[in-house]
Amino acid sequence: MLFRPKTFSSLAAGLMALLPFSVGAAEITHELGVTDVPDAPQRVIALEFSFVDALAALGVSPVGIADDKKRQRIVAEYTAVIGDDWQSVGTRKTPSLEVIASLQPDLIIADKTRHSGVYDTLSQIAPTIVLDSLGGTYPDAIEQTLVIGDALGLKDKAAERVAEHEAVMAELIAKIGNESHGVNAQFGVTNATGLWLHSPLSYNGSLLEKFGFSSSMTPQEGEVYETNYVPTTLEQLSVVDPDLLILGKYADPAFTDGWAGEALYDSLKAVEASNVYTVNAHKWSRMRGLLAAEMTANDVLEILTEFSGKQ
């Protein structure tokens, strides 16, 4: 670890106190390399909601969260476990490095897409591990929970919790049975100005696949907002034409609401058969992880019950 007393002089004392912990540290392999993490870090900062999900799954309370400066974005399901004794470190996109440093963390969990640029700076503040949350799939999110468990010195507990989660999911999938087979389902988020479909490469896409749905989106190459979260016009949506359209709406009226009444929109399979369902955009789109997937699964179960009833 590198300390720059000039830049972080005020922190030097605090960080020195943490040094003994780095003796016998665990080596954690992550997206941007290998980081020595002290045994059982106590002051953890999570820069994405899925990392909060992992902490909640493992019963660890963070000291700082990039909550987009809106505390309610850390939902009750999380705060029930991690409590309210954490500070906001700003937005996920541009978290405040000063606030992060002032919290004297001993582990920072950062996102590959959002925080690779500040990885060096974060690493100077505290051991930092970088995981692909925004660009990752559902299996990736599970894998990341295991990595975070490892970093927290809770390897066995994480494995146990993941096994528990998989049992819950297996039960839900058993309930779904083969109702989802051959059904083309598509999730997308819409705000006031556009629609973004979550492709099979995205977290939600892969989760729907796990539930047995299929997708007719053609995979794209490029960066996250081309491959995973694909901006989609009505004309492009009419090519995907899913049987089941699940929308998370960030605005009211949402952009897609403006399409109602247009001939092309009304001719979509999902619209014709009234199979457009609205879900909580925040829980589906921004949250990823074990707990989030279980919440999503319950929504899917409800949607599918209604969908099957119409067939």
Place this chain on the structure above:
Amino acid sequence: MNARHRLPFQAGAISVLAFGVCILSVYGSLMTGGRSDIRLSDLFAASTNGAVILDIRLPRTLVAACLGVNLGLSGLILQALTRNPLSSPSILGINQGAALGLTIGVIFPSVGALVGLMPLAAIGALVAGFMTFSIAGVFTGRIVSLRLILGGVAVGAFASAMVRFSFTLEDDLARQVLRWTLGNISDVRWHHVQSLFVWSLGGTVATLAMAHRLNLMALGEAQASGLGADPRLTLMIGALMSACLTGTAVFVAGPIAFAGLVVPHMCRFCLGPDHRILVPATALGGACLLMAADAASKWLTSPVELPVGVVVAMIGAPYFLYQTLFSKGAI
């Protein structure tokens, strides 16, 4: 005026070329999009394909055409008013001012709801234009060319810095603003055409009515007032029109650079400096450029669309560079 200016092409050749380009850009813009099964004959078919072309592609093509008209004319007016070939909505900071007006409306929804986003864009354009013109010394009676361009660059830089600041805000807000600032018309419908078309048509008629005044401005302010056209009045009406044309274009599509700069140049290069001919030519040329850019934006990186503003810059910037490097005294 025409007699003294040697045109590089015959009038007949230009008409044929203009007609061909126009037809090609309309066709290109109509025949590209998210679906590949659309034919021109679907325009009259009462089917889903017919709906695609009528509800989605036709309004988009018309919006592109109107944007081209607005931006081209705005640039033409500014170049005549300031007697500076570099003048254009983006170089004088007017585009960026309009974008800032819009961004304020998006970030503070209460302001946006109170004033309306389109007026906010026009107000932003006006304020930016006013600031640039004041820096250039319009209100002391004389425009200093260098100060005009530098003033525009400063005002534009300030406005776009403020717009960019919004990128650091929340994801959702940032994405909305980003979509605007790139120049995007991927989801326009007939109501956008309605709001733009009035301005494009009115703008063309009004600019045509002003063509003589613009010609006089080219002689210099002293001569213009000697011939009975008060340059201050021309300046005021022209600036106001330019701001409105730019503001409405930015409201629908975001700040599209280079269209306002390049199209009047291209037309002047082919047709000479008479504004009575330049006004309709610029309107047509702008419409063609934007429709062609719209076609390219849908086709180049298909199925993901490029923002049309990016394509215009890709076409406009090299042409402008070519003009700058090889023209003899025109710029």
